Amino acid sequence: MKRSVEDTPIVFIGAGNLATNLAKALYRKGFRIVQVYSRTEESACALAREIEAEFTTDLQEISKEARLYIVSLKDAAFVELLPQISEGKGKALLVHTAGSIPMSIWEGYAERYGVFYPMQTFSKQREVNFEEVPFFVEANSKEDVELLKAIAATLSEKVYEVTSEQRKSLHLAAVFTCNFTNHMFALAAELLDKYHLPFEVMLPLIDETARKVHELAPYDAQTGPAVRYDENVINHHLTMLEDTPELQEIYKLISKSIHEHH
């Protein structure tokens, strides 16, 4: 009988936002997740229960029976724990999910290794639809590139092989695209709250801003006082922000940048 990729037994090392979303998605596709490790029992147990896996909070207790180890830890923790994580894993494939860490970090620690990076914003409170999440994979052998591609392809149609260099750039661009954008929403929510206005009123604008760049390049999609250099409005807004110097500085810097780009 031919084995399918779903027969690959997997251990998740980490039970954060990304690991939780990815493990649940793989579980639903029929993968067997044998174990979840997390530093905290609460996280390990919560994820393990949802995907019918064992859990441990002890690195020494991590199963040696899996064929794929998916490491999804905060970068600093990963670097620190790398020797213990890779110890005794023999011929298994070890991958991390970080946009920012090069594949070469595994060198000298594992025989078969790679990167399995789904580029999306993950929160435990919200289930992501993986069908449209781009996966960027990399491995130290052609066979493992194909294996990682096949696993990613069970979840998404957008699977790409990229170098560590390219992935690093994607991750940096993603920080601007997602985290900084979301912070603009957070600052807007703060402003609205100050004036007793609900954030919900911004949702149609948020949706249109996102839809727009499917059709127009962001450069062409720009509108508002900074791009038309409406000094009246800009100065008036800066006055309104006088009691929040942090927001005023952000307003100034981004408006200047918009103006200089146009």
Add this chain to the structure above:
Amino acid sequence: MKRSVEDTPIVFIGAGNLATNLAKALYRKGFRIVQVYSRTEESACALAREIEAEFTTDLQEISKEARLYIVSLKDAAFVELLPQISEGKGKALLVHTAGSIPMSIWEGYAERYGVFYPMQTFSKQREVNFEEVPFFVEANSKEDVELLKAIAATLSEKVYEVTSEQRKSLHLAAVFTCNFTNHMFALAAELLDKYHLPFEVMLPLIDETARKVHELAPYDAQTGPAVRYDENVINHHLTMLEDTPELQEIYKLISKSIHEHH
């Protein structure tokens, strides 16, 4: 026979992004747009043709027969042209569409006046679906508030009466929510371009970032290196941005702000 709001003959003063989208939407709902004014013949003519209206580039030639004048100009131009715009309009209702200009600007120039502010990002190249655009209206009489609400209600289900003070805050929040967000997309596109990666790869992330804040408050939706204060990643990104000091400064300031808010 009862007259419906659609019988209100309208003149558009201005033929920019907002005016173009709004005039076309009203035209499609059966409103009669009698005339379009713009400083440039190209803009005036292009819009007029699409909505079966006359056009002029001469303020003196603006029709005196309309019952509603919708002024949609750059703020500075509006303030400058206000005396000429309001001259001889008698009993007609004059409104502007600016988020940032108080209604009181009309005082002493017109008898009936108000504000008709659709809060959305408008570009001529893209037709906006008005059904979900919130309209914020204001007028100097109850009757005209009702008239503006009725006109807005032909386009959208979200019509609110707000004060000039509230509208100003909404507009400031909208600059953060839309313009600054779009600029983050533009900077990401620039970065990706530098590394020969296509911007399209960011679209699923952009869509999820927008969808997420329908469910989670932006504060709770935040992810990425700044919120978990992953100094390794942050410092690495700052090194990558060394040859673009402007982006580096933006990265630093927003990351600091994210970190301080969490």
